[in-house]
Amino acid sequence: MPLGERYGGDKSESRYCGVETDFDDDMPNLLSLNIHGGFDFVIATLHAGFSSDAQMDPNYRPSLVDDDTSRSHALPFAGSDLVLSPSQWSSHVVGKISSWIDLDSEDETLRKDSEIALKQEIAWASHLSLQACLLPTPKGTSCANYAKCLNQILQNLGSMQLWLRIPLEKSEDDTDASSPDFMGEGHNDSWELWNSFRLLCEHHSQLSVALDILSSLPSASSVARWFGEPSFLTNARGYPCLSKRQQRLTTAFFDHSIQIVISGQPVHNIPLGASESNVDNNAEGGWRHPLKSYLDYVAFLYQKMDPLPEQERFEPLMDNLEAQTYETFEKDTVKYSQYQRAVAKALVDRVSDENASSVTTVLMVVGAGRGPLVRASLQAAEETERKLKIYAVEKNPNAVVTLHSLVKLEGWEERVTIVSCDMRNWNAPEKADILVSELLGSFGDNELSPECLDGAQRFLKEDGISIPSSYTSFIQPVTACKLYNDVKPWFLFPHIKSHKDLLHFETAYVVKLHRVARLAHTQPVFTFTHPEDLSKTSNQRYKKLRFDIPSDTGSSLIHGFAGYFDATLYKDVHLGIEPSTATPNMFSWFPIFFPLRTPVYVQPGTPLEVHFWRCCGSTKVWYEWCVTSPSASAMHNTNGRSYWVGL
Amino acid sequence: MPLGERYGGDKSESRYCGVETDFDDDMPNLLSLNIHGGFDFVIATLHAGFSSDAQMDPNYRPSLVDDDTSRSHALPFAGSDLVLSPSQWSSHVVGKISSWIDLDSEDETLRKDSEIALKQEIAWASHLSLQACLLPTPKGTSCANYAKCLNQILQNLGSMQLWLRIPLEKSEDDTDASSPDFMGEGHNDSWELWNSFRLLCEHHSQLSVALDILSSLPSASSVARWFGEPSFLTNARGYPCLSKRQQRLTTAFFDHSIQIVISGQPVHNIPLGASESNVDNNAEGGWRHPLKSYLDYVAFLYQKMDPLPEQERFEPLMDNLEAQTYETFEKDTVKYSQYQRAVAKALVDRVSDENASSVTTVLMVVGAGRGPLVRASLQAAEETERKLKIYAVEKNPNAVVTLHSLVKLEGWEERVTIVSCDMRNWNAPEKADILVSELLGSFGDNELSPECLDGAQRFLKEDGISIPSSYTSFIQPVTACKLYNDVKPWFLFPHIKSHKDLLHFETAYVVKLHRVARLAHTQPVFTFTHPEDLSKTSNQRYKKLRFDIPSDTGSSLIHGFAGYFDATLYKDVHLGIEPSTATPNMFSWFPIFFPLRTPVYVQPGTPLEVHFWRCCGSTKVWYEWCVTSPSASAMHNTNGRSYWVGL
Structure with a gap:
């Protein structure tokens, strides 16, 4: 059962809570206990080998099996797909892939065994129509071979999701992430590890991250990068004794559409009913799930969150003015x-x-x-x-x-x-x-306000007042994996349909920025003032910006720029969506998103240099943009070929 | 007239020599003097404004022109396109764009004037059907606005080439290029400057670089990067007193298909005939071009080069075995x-x-x-x-x-x-x-030699000998702008034809590596030995390689990897194309080139980490490859989707 609904919440975004289970060969019983115990799904071991007497053997490896044994192929632990109904498999079970798997081991035999086991287990999970599998954490410092195998699997996977388990670790020296020997020398930053995976698998939409929240947390800037990542799942150990920071982190993740899995043994001896003040106890016949207190605590955290602000619930249609x-x-x-x-x-x-x-x-x-x-x-x-x-x-x-x-x-x-x-x-x-x-758009001048007001200025007295009297656009670099995936289809070869698909990457979109990591403060881009001396000015603009991403963020990946505006209506009366000064409870504008055709990887301490142009032709107005540091990108939207507003 | 032909040289690659001229309003005379003086083409000022009395005004700027003057638009200096014949314009004149143009000036007026002048002058050169224009060197440390304007122009340019003039400068502290504050802080490395341009303009095939060779040269590794760039043109000042290093550089550039332009005033007082021992004097009626000695010297350098080695002249057909x-x-x-x-x-x-x-x-x-x-x-x-x-x-x-x-x-x-x-x-x-x-291919095992020899091994006695007894593949990272452009059409949006185009980037090509900068020594990849214990081994392989690019190279751009092989036929008898051990005068194999879908930019001191897999399926064998440092690339050729050899 979902964790409950927040006031004004979107039902499609109900948060679910699962539980990681130990190995158990009675799957029907395992499922029944946990679902009745209040969890939405179980994460269960699917697969293991048998020794010759058909007993489970946790040390099973493909390479150890005698070639003569006819039962040599790793057999699904469940024995048969019939122990659960198809809908039970697909609604309530997430497959847990063997944790011994190590695809980047120096030991070639282990590497080969791992590859065989990974492919077999995922094939079995696919056969069971599971919605997802939880993949073991990459071991050690390299992940290229793991990524290569996953990428091969993802090309023919059907609809199953793969969740890669990554610990949310404090890097060994969180403040020293900018030291040059950091790079290429082992991924002690877990975001780095995930980022390599995601790039190697070309942002595949079926690959997401499952974050393990451990007892020590990295810096806030470092954690914030995760908000831009695809639907992840938090594995919370140690409930219900979360520190204030862990609580804040968990609720922040709730805001970014995650699911929760509780894992491990209960470590607290909580008397029955101790934390039930405001939560129903669903245990039947007096039996109570040993992790029920933890589940209740997560539900409590979810339900006590502030209601969504009004503008988050409104989503106007932007396509026409009916x-x-x-x-x-x-x-x-x-x-x-x-x-x-x-x-x-x-x-x-x-x-x-x-x-x-x-x-x-x-x-x-x-x-x-x-x-x-x-x-x-x-x-x-x-x-x-x-x-x-x-x-x-x-x-x-x-x-x-x-x-x-x-x-x-x-x-x-x-x-x-x-x-x-x-x-x-x-x-x-x-x-x-x-x-x-x-006439203002999300980016201020993006809906021809400057051109229209220049035209209307001839009706205005010399000393007349324009409301708005000025407006400024702002941008900030963001990690926005979801947005990037939405515009990305051309990036995956098999999905390329037409030339048009490519142009998506040079088009700015007006969007809700939910799953976004904002990597630096906004900076102003273009300002327009009205009335203006029309003989002297043009509405073309050029701005070069330099963003310094906080050094405790670690490395980051920039998918594009979130754009906003702030307008001075008259004197001290302003109106806008720039986050630090946004007018509260206004819902007419969502931010705009300027994508980059290729995400830009920024190392700690390296400035991000960005250029924006507002260009005016005889029939249209458009933006061009590019990045020149850490290295030059392509120029986007040259001559307004992909995205423009007609005059 | 071309500089002459080298023994065995390709006629299509004859090297030409031009001359940069001072401003002259008598174009027919200017052309006649220089062509008769022995040069192949002139680089001439095309365009300038007029002051009100229709005299040339070198200080002309679009913004200074009074709006009331009907003759205000910058007029072509030549007055009319009729002063030369169309074929004279297109064969013998390269347009020189005004050198005052500064598109990244802090002065907005100068920036806007520059944009107008650049567009007008190139439009005029286009109207004259010139083959190329020489663009002024970017001034200062930023070039984004210059690149943006050029990129807009390139989208609608017809067939004219643009040559961007870049000084081959020693960076201020050539040994300290790896210092962290180097990046983003001014392009004192001229290759950086060109690289930004080229990336911002998406490797446009009509944009090349014109290198100014000055008196002090950067380090050899740094200069070597230029060998991977598109057809450039060397502007040699100070002939005929080149240092040994300048001589070597010039001849090295000859090997990379460049053209030469001589520029500046003669600085040597050379008696007539002083350097004519082995060169005809083409001056008519005793008149001699003041720069003739310089031209002769360049021709001499070209002609005295070693003949091309035999394998450079052979180019077998690889497509079928007829x-x-x-x-x-x-x-x-x-x-x-x-x-x-x-x-x-x-x-x-x-x-x-x-x-x-x-x-x-x-x-x-x-x-x-x-x-x-x-x-x-x-x-x-x-x-x-x-x-x-x-x-x-x-x-x-x-x-x-x-x-x-x-x-x-x-x-x-x-x-x-x-x-x-x-x-x-x-x-x-x-x-x-x-x-x-x-059965060996350019990459050793790329034509199924391992599979075929495993099959043939059943005919071989236990203690029998296989010739070859082993072979190893090698790779090295290269800058190969030309190769990249050959496989690149999908990269430029307007040229995208089909899904198939995209696959070119995941296909290895067997090619002559002419215009290539080799950025690091080769490293071995996969080794196969015959005969082999077939019960124990597979022909799948995985290799992780780390290349350290010499720190005096500066930054570099990796377009892909050049691949080679070396085979041990028997004991000390080997055969191969790996550059440091290549068998001389063998022409059966050209190197193989593994492209990267997106070029990888590597800063000084950063290792380049590369992974190669040889994968075997039931019906085919293929390679996959990726880069994981400085940052992760996409996985190339997943499941052999683009490039494979059928079993």
């Missing part, structure tokens, strides 16, 4: 109350209290949609007791219909003139004191 | 005389002088082809006065026809039995003392 879309965006009350505050401040600055009743301010909303900025502006006028005349310019005739009924319904006819027109073609009858627009 | 192919391979007399030596030594070891007339040695040639090994074996028998009985086993019935006539023609009927049969199906009437084969 009625539903207007509806969704108009619900972003935080955004419009910021606009209202900005307009109010501008009105007060524009017209003194003495002139409030005599002077009428002319305000134009360019891109009025169904009227939310008109409403916010009128409310600002009421609040400040200023007289206001509004031109609401909108090019979408369908939105204009709604706008007309709104004006009639609210009785705004005297104050609001609706202009059904593309702002680029409009001849305004008078000039405006204030120009209000909401 | 008569022509047998013909070509049989001409490799060096190879067969080594076989003869090996057989002779084996015969003497096998049969003592006392028994020479009584004991007949049984020798089987497996894969006899048209008989060269039969001939070599018989000659060895004659030479050692041993009695020999030969079975010549050959599966190609067409070759067997020739073999029969050869035996008849030479009168070998008594001594040679021809077996028209696949050696795998043959039931030999007796066992052999000596098994002779020539």
Whole structure:
């Protein structure tokens, strides 16, 4: 049974909890005890050899078997796939591959035995239609042969997942990870080990990591890298006596869609019912699973987490501006109350209290949609007791219909003139004191706000005010294995469908950034200010940025850049999604993700140098980007060949 | 006129010599003087602005031009494309782009002017159908914006080549290139600068480098990296007083298909005819080009080079074994005389002088082809006065026809039995003392020699001898821009045709390694020995190698691995192409090249760790390979999906 649901949580993301079991040849009983004991699945040994008298032999190795014995092939321990029903196998059992397997041993016989055993056990698990197998931790400092075998297996695997068990270890000297002899000299950093595996297997979507949480944890920056990795599973030993840091880590992982497995023997002598205050006891007939207290503790940690913030639960449709879309965006009350505050401040600055009743301010909303900025502006006028005349310019005739009924319904006819027109073609009858627009994209200038406002500037008085008055885009480098995999199909040869697939890697995506490791603080990229001296400036931009990834992070792999914006609406009223200053509870924008065609590996102490261009042609606007340190990448999106916005 | 031809040289690779000219507005005269003066082409300024009185203005910048002037666009200096004929433009003129251009200046105005001027000048050169333009050296430490502009231009360039001028500079502290603050901190290593350009422009085939040879040269390892780069052009100042090292460098570059440009003013006061001893003087009517002595000197350097070794001139067809192919391979007399030596030594070891007339040695040639090994074996028998009985086993019935006539023609009927049969199906009437084969590929075991000889071993006596008795493959990391470009089409998005293109990157190629920089000494990979205890061994292999690139090389880019073999035919008689021990004047094998899908950038002092596997399935044999340091590559050729040899 899942760990419970958090308020507002997505049911598809319920967290499950499994248990690692010792070897047992009575699989039906093993499964029954643990499922009734409250766990969702068991991790069980599937496979082992038999000695000649058909007894289990933990020391079985393929090479030791006498060639004459007809029963020589490693036999599945379960004896038959019939001991459980197909749905029991596939829903409740994760296969545990023999832990003696060591594919990078110096001992060639052990290496060959390991390869045979690994292939046989996974083939058996596949035959049982298991959802996943847990693979043993790579031993020693090299993993190339292990990766080579797994990669061969992954090419023909069907749908089963492989979970590679990796200890979340403190590297031997966590602060000295930048020393040059660190590299290539043994993977004492477990993230390095996983990273090599993942690169060698080309980010295969069926390979994920199973993290063992041990008693000593590495530095926070170092752990944070794991948040960018595919669905992992935490193996928590030592519950329910987790340190504060282990608790924080576990809940942080919950936020990144992981599953939990409890492993090992109970080490605490807990009286029955000791930690049951807020958890049901599911044990039947008084029997209680020996690890039940640990399970309860994990469920408790999960359930006590803060509810998801509102914006995490909303996911607007970005593809077109149909009625539903207007509806969704108009619900972003935080955004419009910021606009209202900005307009109010501008009105007060524009017209003194003495002139409030005599002077009428002319305000134009360019891109009025169904009227939310008109409403916010009128409310600002009421609040400040200023007289206001509004031109609401909108090019979408369908939105204009709604706008007309709104004006009639609210009785705004005297104050609001609706202009059904593309702002680029409009001849305004008078000039405006204030120009209000909401043309910003996730990256600020990525939806032609600069070009549109440059065009609209001819309606604005010399000393007029634009709201927003400026906006800046920001980026930060991220590990984002999930996002990368989503755009990656071309990377795996067999999946290549067309030239178009390749272009995905030069296209920025607006996305929720859930499973992402943010590797450095954001830095500003491009700034636009309105109004602007149009004779002097262009909307082309070029920015070179240098990120220094904290040295206690260890090495990292950059899949791309998360992009954000922050806008100054007017004076101190701002609006934005840049993480350190983000306006709370606003859901109109998700971050944007600029992928790299080839992930960039950055060693500790090496700066990451990035270049972004905003380019303008006669018919389109686009970005190009590249990395020049640690080494040069390809130039992305040359001439806007893959991704652009049409003028 | 070309610099002359070397004995055995390929006419398509004649080396040309150009001259860099000062600005001159009389292009017909400029061209005529220099072509008559003996040069093949001129590098000439194409383009400049005019001041208002239509005089040339070297200080012209696009941003300084008054917008009202109708003649404001930078006008081509030549005034019209009609001053030269189209063929003169395209055969004899290389455009020189304004040297003031600085696309990475901190000064935004200069940057924008540079971008406009670069695009205009290249557009004009394109209009003139020039074969190439010489681009100014990047200034300062950053080149990302220059690369971005060039990359945009390259996407729509037609067929013109762009030559980027790069000084072959000694880095400030050549020995300290491995210091950590070297990276990202200014490109004082000019190869770094070029490498960034090339990566940012995705190895574009129309972008090459023009190397300026200055008075002080970097270390030999550092210079050697340039041998792997695309066709470059050496700009030699200071002739004819080159130091020994400069002379060696120039001739080394000749071997890598470069062109030469002489630049600058004559600095030597050489009396007419001083260096003409062995060169014709082409000056007409007594006029002599002021740089003629320099040209003569370069031609002299070229002509005095050692002739190409024989194997460089031979290029056998590798695609099928038709008569022509047998013909070509049989001409490799060096190879067969080594076989003869090996057989002779084996015969003497096998049969003592006392028994020479009584004991007949049984020798089987497996894969006899048209008989060269039969001939070599018989000659060895004659030479050692041993009695020999030969079975010549050959599966190609067409070759067997020739073999029969050869035996008849030479009168070998008594001594040679021809077996028209696949050696795998043959039931030999007796066992052999000596098994002779020539099944080796460029990488030793890459043409199934191990599998074939394991099969043939059943004909061999327990104490019998296999010739070859063992063979080892070798690899070394190389920069091989040309090879990489040949297999690269998928890398440039617009050229992607099909899934098949991608597989080129997982296929090893047998190639001449001309434009290649060998970055480290070779290391052995796999060894096979015959005969072998077949019950104990398999032909699968795994080898992990670590290459330490000499630290005075600076950074380097690895496009793949050059592969070789060395075989022990018998005792001290060996045969091979491994560079340090290669059998001289043998032309049957070219090296093999294992490409990397993404080139690997290696910083000074960082080891390169490589893994190679030889894998055997039931129907095929293949290699897989990967890099794990400095960072992990993808696994190449998983399950032999792209490249294999069928059993």
